Amino acid sequence: MLESKIPEGNLADKWDNYKEHVKLVNPANRKKLDVIVVGTGLAGASCAASLGELGYNVKSFCFQDSPRRAHSVAAQGGVNAAKNYKNDGDSVFRMFSDTIKGGDFRSREANVYRLAECSANLIDQAVAQGVPFAREYGGYLNNRSFGGVQVSRTFYARGQTGQQLLLGAYQALMRQVGANKVKTYTRHEMLDLVVIDGKAKGIITRDLVTGEIERHAANAVVLASGGYGKVYYLSTLAMGCNTSAIWRAHKKGAYMSGVSWIQFHPTCLPQSGEHQSKLTLMSESLRNDGRIWVPKKARDERKPNDIPEDERDYYLERRYPTFGNLAPRDISSRAAKERIDAGCGVGVMKNAVFLDFSKAIKEQGKEKIKEKYSNLFKMYDKINAVNAYNEPMLISPAAHFTMGGLWVDYELMTTIPGLFALGEANFADHGANRLGANSLLQASVDGYFIAPYSIPNYLAGELKAEKITTDHPAFAEAEQVVKKQLQQFLNINGHLSADHFHKTLGKLLYDGCGLSRTKDSLEKAIVSIKTLRDQFYKELKITGDHTINSELEKAGRVADYLDLGILMCEDALSREESCGAHFREEYQTPDGEALRNDHDYCYVSAWEWKGADAQHELHKEPLVFENVSLTVRSYK
Amino acid sequence: MKIYLKIWRQDNPASPGQMKDYQLDDVSQDMSFLEMMDLLNESLIQKSERVVEFDHDCREGICGQCGMMINGRAHGPLTHTTTCQLHMRSFKDGDTIYIEPFRAAAFPIVRDLKVDRKAFDKIIQAGGFISASTGETPEANGILIAHAIAEAAFDAAACIGCGACVATCKNSSADLFTSAKITQLALLPQGQIERTERVIAMVDQMDAEGFGHCSNTEACEVECPQEISVLHIARMNYEYNKAQLVQH
Ligand SMILES: Cc1cc2nc3c(=O)[nH]c(=O)nc-3n(C[C@H](O)[C@H](O)[C@H](O)COP(=O)(O)OP(=O)(O)OC[C@H]3O[C@@H](n4cnc5c(N)ncnc54)[C@H](O)[C@@H]3O)c2cc1C
Ligand code: SF4
Ligand code: FES
Numbered sequence: 001m002l003e004s005k006i007p008e009g010n011l012a013d014k015w016d017n018y019k020e021h022v023k024l025v026n027p028a029n030r031k032k033l034d035v036i037v038v039g040t041g042l043a044g045a046s047c048a049a050s051l052g053e054l055g056y057n058v059k060s061f062c063f064q065d066s067p068r069r070a071h072s073v074a075a076q077g078g079v080n081a082a083k084n085y086k087n088d089g090d091s092v093f094r095m096f097s098d099t100i101k102g103g104d105f106r107s108r109e110a111n112v113y114r115l116a117e118c119s120a121n122l123i124d125q126a127v128a129q130g131v132p133f134a135r136e137y138g139g140y141l142n143n144r145s146f147g148g149v150q151v152s153r154t155f156y157a158r159g160q161t162g163q164q165l166l167l168g169a170y171q172a173l174m175r176q177v178g179a180n181k182v183k184t185y186t187r188h189e190m191l192d193l194v195v196i197d198g199k200a201k202g203i204i205t206r207d208l209v210t211g212e213i214e215r216h217a218a219n220a221v222v223l224a225s226g227g228y229g230k231v232y233y234l235s236t237l238a239m240g241c242n243t244s245a246i247w248r249a250h251k252k253g254a255y256m257s258g259v260s261w262i263q264f265h266p267t268c269l270p271q272s273g274e275h276q277s278k279l280t281l282m283s284e285s286l287r288n289d290g291r292i293w294v295p296k297k298a299r300d301e302r303k304p305n306d307i308p309e310d311e312r313d314y315y316l317e318r319r320y321p322t323f324g325n326l327a328p329r330d331i332s333s334r335a336a337k338e339r340i341d342a343g344c345g346v347g348v349m350k351n352a353v354f355l356d357f358s359k360a361i362k363e364q365g366k367e368k369i370k371e372k373y374s375n376l377f378k379m380y381d382k383i384n385a386v387n388a389y390n391e392p393m394l395i396s397p398a399a400h401f402t403m404g405g406l407w408v409d410y411e412l413m414t415t416i417p418g419l420f421a422l423g424e425a426n427f428a429d430h431g432a433n434r435l436g437a438n439s440l441l442q443a444s445v446d447g448y449f450i451a452p453y454s455i456p457n458y459l460a461g462e463l464k465a466e467k468i469t470t471d472h473p474a475f476a477e478a479e480q481v482v483k484k485q486l487q488q489f490l491n492i493n494g495h496l497s498a499d500h501f502h503k504t505l506g507k508l509l510y511d512g513c514g515l516s517r518t519k520d521s522l523e524k525a526i527v528s529i530k531t532l533r534d535q536f537y538k539e540l541k542i543t544g545d546h547t548i549n550s551e552l553e554k555a556g557r558v559a560d561y562l563d564l565g566i567l568m569c570e571d572a573l574s575r576e577e578s579c580g581a582h583f584r585e586e587y588q589t590p591d592g593e594a595l596r597n598d599h600d601y602c603y604v605s606a607w608e609w610k611g612a613d614a615q616h617e618l619h620k621e622p623l624v625f626e627n628v629s630l631t632v633r634s635y636k
Numbered sequence: 637m638k639i640y641l642k643i644w645r646q647d648n649p650a651s652p653g654q655m656k657d658y659q660l661d662d663v664s665q666d667m668s669f670l671e672m673m674d675l676l677n678e679s680l681i682q683k684s685e686r687v688v689e690f691d692h693d694c695r696e697g698i699c700g701q702c703g704m705m706i707n708g709r710a711h712g713p714l715t716h717t718t719t720c721q722l723h724m725r726s727f728k729d730g731d732t733i734y735i736e737p738f739r740a741a742a743f744p745i746v747r748d749l750k751v752d753r754k755a756f757d758k759i760i761q762a763g764g765f766i767s768a769s770t771g772e773t774p775e776a777n778g779i780l781i782a783h784a785i786a787e788a789a790f791d792a793a794a795c796i797g798c799g800a801c802v803a804t805c806k807n808s809s810a811d812l813f814t815s816a817k818i819t820q821l822a823l824l825p826q827g828q829i830e831r832t833e834r835v836i837a838m839v840d841q842m843d844a845e846g847f848g849h850c851s852n853t854e855a856c857e858v859e860c861p862q863e864i865s866v867l868h869i870a871r872m873n874y875e876y877n878k879a880q881l882v883q884h
């Protein structure tokens with residue numbers, strides 16, 4: 001029943017074939033069609049702007065006070081594109097195969113190929129918008145290389161690539177707002193999806209200022225609401241990042257895939273105490289010159305500079321001599337956890353490893369290191385009051401990116417007709433592990449280049465359909481459900497804050513369904529999360545009322561995270577293999593590497609919601625590989 | 637450490653506000669300023685009081701959503717640092733901290749420390765873009781841009797739209813914000829075609845939103861977390877005057 005709708009033809013021709021055969025909507029008819037886009041990150045802003053340019057009526061939603069603040073803004077490192085400007089052997093096919101391999105052969109060939117194919121256009125688009133990418137002295141665009149690949153295909157704008165790309169998309173969006181093609185609803189949170197006769201026809205939102213519950217009808221709904229890594233509470237995500245938009249769509253029939261595939265970024269600042277609200281990412285580029293180590297001896301209390309060379313364990317160099325400190329994220333993060341669990345972790349909470357620049361400074365000079373990373377060293381100093389030119393940084397892995405999300409077909413449509421999912425909110429393209437600098441790309445390609453074909457292809461069929469208004473009983477019903485839930489939160493009047501539940505859930509997930517998992521840890525986590533969920537509905541405390549109320553916002557997000565957390569564990573439990581970020585301790589090679597099982601698990605899991613008290617139902621979309629051979633991912 | 641807080645509480649844009657006193661006994665040096673606010677709110681929940689509403693999201697100094705006047709300074713005592721990047725080690729045991737919203741006629745207070753900065757979006761809507769619709773794009777290396785120009789454009793483009801410049805300005809001028817965007821787009825070859833209309837539309841919109849005029853005190857540059865230079869304001873004035881001449 002899962003139809004991925006991969007077009008006919010050779011891999012390299014599929015996207016062209018698709019584009020040549022999509023249905024078009026006459027320009028005069030476009031203004032009769034309404035599209036809702038939830039999210040103003042790279043995926044949402046680019047989609048809303050592009051559809052506005054085409055002449056559709058677009059409503060754009062975000063929970064921040066301006067569309068420009070979506071979390072895409074925080075991406076530092078860069079964006080990949082197969083331009084082959086460096087003449088170093090890059091090509092669309094090589095980028096495709098790097099991405100498929102990086103994802104440990106758990107993504108669709110056709111989707112990934114299209115991502116690589118559209119990548120070059122994204123750079124053209126961004127440059128035309130005025131995105132100030134780094135340039136060489138001759139005026140040409142500059143590139144660098146990023147973890148897990150051997151070519152230089154990463155474009156960047158200092159350490160603020162996400163910000164600059166997002167501002168490009170935001171400005172394109174603002175241009176359409178000025179032209180009255182897009183209307184923005186800021187400080188609005190989507191709280192339900194309205195489905196009528198099996199099709200997505202609108203959403204219910206809460207105005208976060210007045211508290212008003214609003215109905216919005218449309219011919220198609222796009223969810224570009226970002227990742228849900230904040231489920232762990234401590235993560236590199238922004239405080240407001242949530243799963244609510246996609247989770248509520250899931251409860252209305254959209255399947256979820258790869259739910260437990262979460263990337264832990266190896267170079268984040270460690271937790272220093274219970275008060276901590278977020279783990280800041282330090283750019284991965286630091287690993288180009290920093291060496292990662294821990295003391296050989298467990299619980300070594302000496303200062304890092306007092307530990308002699310032969311008592312240090314450069315564990316990445318030891319275990320992965322070829323890639324060393326540049327081993328891919330999942331592998332580096334897991335190796336750090338292995339040492340921390342062995343008692344060799346450092347820092348106040350013994351939860352960190354050292355990132356040491358002394359050798360690079362000795363070899364290249366302090367000035368050179370300053371030139372490359374001064375902003376990062378400054379940031380480190382700001383947060384920790386430590387000068388990393390003199391002593392190593394402390395870093396540790398943190399929840400960062402969600403490969404999982406809503407299941408979508410080749411058209412980025414979910415299992416609910418008329419409901420599309422773009423960017424980090426969908427599961428597509430990255431398989432079980434995402435390569436660095438591929439997700440800004442994916443969010444942008446989804447919004448600029450794919451949705452403007454696939455959404456009209458759907459909308460063409462909507463022209464003849466009966467126009468739905470917000471008077472339809474389905475809107476009233478959805479609105480009632482939302483209002484009832486909010487009232488329920490306010491009524492509980494227990495004694496524990498929403499943050500308390502969120503933090504507790506985060507700990508349960510880090511332990512049970514984190515960097516590594518076992519049958520036992522997952523089963524225990526499910527029981528504990530269910531208990532926590534019961535407690536939430538009995539002991540939650542919210543002060544204030546229906547009007548502007550950040551605690552009420554948090555409660556809704558935590559409620560959905562609790563449900564999601566259980567599905568994450570079930571997803572991880574059902575997959576009895578290790579692949580990419582999903583490391584089941586039972587399935588590893590004798591030297592501790594992930595052991596994939598292509599015979600039994602070469603499929604995408606797609607979970608169907610069956611009701612609050614029922615088990616999810618698992619559907620499988622088999623993955624077929626015709627253009628690459630399934631190899632063991634090795635970075636030794 | 638022990639911290640005394642005096643915080644602006646205001647229910648809605650129309651209601652009168654007032655400073656209220658709070659006290660926290662167990663603040664750690666390592667907490668960020670916003671984590672201290674979390675701690676306060678947690679204690680208010682325990683006392684069944686409404687929490688203090690404040691804006692924040694990324695908590696790493698890039699989204700521009702946070703912003704408070706802390707002891708009379710936009711984003712607090714450190715220069716070039718957002719509120720979310722400020723840590724409690726900048727304060728001493730027993731300190732009293734005054735916390736107020738960013739105030740400006742064009743930034744109405746929503747509640748407590750939250751303000752409405754939609755006026756910034758309106759300025760961008762007026763012309764803070766290059767009209768390049770999706771697909772209408774030449775090959776990226778087709779137009780070369782000198783390294784120094786790209787870097788200078790980046791410096792201007794780094795603005796996070798936080799509004800500290802407005803809050804700190806005695807005239808509530810948005811010149812630093814607006815001029816940064818004008819400079820970025822005026823420097824780049826792609827921005828040339830719309831250069832004249834852009835500066836006029838953006839400056840006019842800025843006035844229409846009720847921001848004040850710049851009187852060159854340069855206080856904004858000191859507080860700006862992205863170190864946006866006041867030289868952009870000079871450039872904006874130059875661009876505006878030139879555009880007026882061209883248009884008439
Ligand atoms: C610190 C950090 C660094 C990164 N660095 C890189 C990098 O160097 N290279 C790279 O390729 N990738 C990087 N990534 C990943 C990449 O930034 C993201 O995957 C990508 O930007 C996601 O874009 P998006 O449009 O899908 O979502 P987002 O940008 O997260 O946008 C989500 C939008 O949805 C809205 N929204 C969410 N829920 C609701 C709701 N219920 N109602 C209404 N609106 C809602 C939000 O307001 C927001 O506008 C990084 C990620 C992080 C966290
Ligand atoms: S110019 Fe500086 S202070 Fe003003 S909005 Fe931009 S970043 Fe904030
Ligand atoms: S919270 Fe994003 S800049 Fe402070």
